[in-house]
Amino acid sequence: MADSFSKKENFKKKIQKQKEKALRREDRKTNNNKGADDVFMYVDEFGRLTSTPPEDRERLEVNIDEIQLGAAPIIAEDIRKTGIITFHSEKGYGFITEDNSKENVFFHNNSCAHPVKKGNKVSFEKEKSPKGFSAVNIELVK
Numbered sequence: 001m002a003d004s005f006s007k008k009e010n011f012k013k014k015i016q017k018q019k020e021k022a023l024r025r026e027d028r029k030t031n032n033n034k035g036a037d038d039v040f041m042y043v044d045e046f047g048r049l050t051s052t053p054p055e056d057r058e059r060l061e062v063n064i065d066e067i068q069l070g071a072a073p074i075i076a077e078d079i080r081k082t083g084i085i086t087f088h089s090e091k092g093y094g095f096i097t098e099d100n101s102k103e104n105v106f107f108h109n110n111s112c113a114h115p116v117k118k119g120n121k122v123s124f125e126k127e128k129s130p131k132g133f134s135a136v137n138i139e140l141v142k
Contacts, residue, residue, distance in 0.1 A: 080123050081105075082141060088118045096122060096135050107135035114140055 003011075041049045045060055081098055083105070088094035092109040094116075105126060109116075116122060116138065124135040 079125055081126055081135075082121065082123045083135075085116055085118050085120045085122060088116065094118075096124060096138075103133075105133050105135045106131075107138055111136045112138045116140065 040053075041051060042053055044050050044052075044054075044057065050057075081100070083096040083098040085107075086095055086097045086104070094107055095104045096107055097104055105124070106129075107124070111124075111134075121141045122135075122138050123141050124138045126133045127136045
């Protein structure tokens with residue numbers, strides 16, 4: 001049985017698309033002007049992305065004596081915090097609202113030098129605990 005007119009037209013379109021696709025593929029192969037320079041990005045001394053390789057950039061002089069190894073030094077003034085006890089439970093725990101950040105910090109009576117109650121102004125040190133920050137070395141402020 002003979003093919004219909006629309007089947008012949010669809011077949012011609014399909015063949016034409018395949019030829020165009022093959023031409024585009026060949027064109028990409030021959031005119032591929034992308035080199036390694038377009039693919040690579042470098043990071044400069046300030047942490048910014050750049051296309052200039054490190055060997056082509058100007059070098060900055062580094063003074064070895066100015067390099068600080070390890071963690072930043074802890075300033076003694078920042079260790080002690082102050083706050084007001086906003087909640088105190090009979091079970092022996094409570095919360096201190098920090099003066100500067102208004103953050104609630106958990107404390108336990110074992111960390112207190114003197115008996116405390118709600119509304120007392122205290123000074124304390126913050127310590128990282130498994131559930132967040134907690135206050136230790138709690139002392140009353142007069």
